[in-house]
Amino acid sequence: MEALEKVIRACEKCERLVAHRQAVARKPPRRWAGWVYWARGVPGFGDPEARVWVVGLAPAAHGANRTGRMFTGDSSGDWLYRALYETGFANQPTSTHREDGLALKEVFISAVVRCAPPDNRPLAAELAACFPYLEQEWEALRPRLRVVVPLGHVAYQQVQRLLRQKGPPFGHGVEWQPWPGLTVLLSYHPSQQNTRTGRLKWEAWKGIFVRVQALLSQAEGPS
Numbered sequence: 001m002e003a004l005e006k007v008i009r010a011c012e013k014c015e016r017l018v019a020h021r022q023a024v025a026r027k028p029p030r031r032w033a034g035w036v037y038w039a040r041g042v043p044g045f046g047d048p049e050a051r052v053w054v055v056g057l058a059p060a061a062h063g064a065n066r067t068g069r070m071f072t073g074d075s076s077g078d079w080l081y082r083a084l085y086e087t088g089f090a091n092q093p094t095s096t097h098r099e100d101g102l103a104l105k106e107v108f109i110s111a112v113v114r115c116a117p118p119d120n121r122p123l124a125a126e127l128a129a130c131f132p133y134l135e136q137e138w139e140a141l142r143p144r145l146r147v148v149v150p151l152g153h154v155a156y157q158q159v160q161r162l163l164r165q166k167g168p169p170f171g172h173g174v175e176w177q178p179w180p181g182l183t184v185l186l187s188y189h190p191s192q193q194n195t196r197t198g199r200l201k202w203e204a205w206k207g208i209f210v211r212v213q214a215l216l217s218q219a220e221g222p223s
Contacts, residue, residue, distance in 0.1 A: 004136050005043035008114050013129040017115035017122075024061045024116065038068030044110035044137055045070045051106045051146045051219070052089070052212055054080070055134070055155045057189060058113035058122055065116035069098045070109045079190035079205060080109075087209040106216070110137055112158040120191075127158065138162055146182060146219045147212050152189035159184060172204060173211070183215050 012018050025037030042059045056076075059065045063074030071077035072095040081102065085093035089107045094100070113122040113130045122130075138145075150156040153170050160167050167176040167184060176184040187208045194200035 001044070001048050001137075001140055004133065004140075008041040008043040008133055011041040011114065014115065014126045017113075017117060017126055020061075020118050021065050021115050024065060028066070029062065032062060032066060035066060037066045039065060040068070041114040042068060042070055042111070043114070044108055045072075046104040046108035047106055048108070048140070049106075049144055050104075050108035050141055051144050051216055052108070052149065053137075053141055053145055053147070054107060054109045054149045054151065055159060056109070056111040056151045057154055058111050058120065059116045060120070061116040067097050069095065070111060071095065072097065072102075075192050075195070076190045079195060079202075083206045083209050086206060087213055089209065089212075108137070108141060110134065112155050122154070127154070131158065131161070134158060134162055147215050148182070148184045149187055149208060149212065150184065151187055152191075155189075156184075156186055172200070173208065175211075181219070185211060185215070 021039045025039035028035060042064045056071065060074045060076065063077060064070050064072055067073040071080045077095050081090055081095040082093045084090035084107060089105055091103045092101065095102050112134060113126055114133060117126065148159055150159045156170050163178045165178045168174055170186055172186065172188045174186040178184060185208060188194045188200040190200060190205055
């Protein structure tokens with residue numbers, strides 16, 4: 001994982017994404033004036049012995065592109081880490097910067113694209129360029145992995161590609177077992193587009209990780 005992190009941080013495969021992440025860093029909004037942006041590829045974050053893999057879309061322009069850690073410093077991260085904390089997977093409910101003391105237990109978080117895309121819409125070529133990073137994380141996590149949680153349609157498409165299988169239609173809370181011992185649990189992305197409109201409510205969101213707890217307990221079997 002450490003070697004892969006170095007590669008992702010140094011990645012400049014996609015000219016459009018490199019230009020965008022740097023442009024955002026040069027002209028931040030007033031609330032982040034003076035902040036030295038990460039403005040590089042963002043590696044995955046979490047427990048390297050994870051049994052749960054959360055796969056998002058991409059770093060937010062003023063979230064992970066600013067802080068350098070997945071789902072850190074934006075409203076999506078506020079929802080994610082609060083839910084992880086309340087279900088026992090994180091040691092604190094907030095994630096504001098890389099040195100804030102956050103630690104995850106049994107969860108690893110990554111994304112299908114590692115640089116912030118314009119309008120949060122990566123191109124097919126950019127998804128393809130980042131796909132090998134997803135594959136390498138999968139190979140590292142695979143021996144212990146029991147649950148994969150893709151956030152949104154695009155993440156789910158890439159997970160299906162990774163597993164070389166076609167799953168059921170996307171829907172929040174839908175479960176798919178591509179093979180015994182592995183469950184893919186689908187979820188809406190906790191973006192403002194979903195949370196502010198009420199498409200994704202807190203109870204339904206936290207319920208995803210409550211269900212993850214149950215799936216892990218089932219995998220352990222009777223005590």
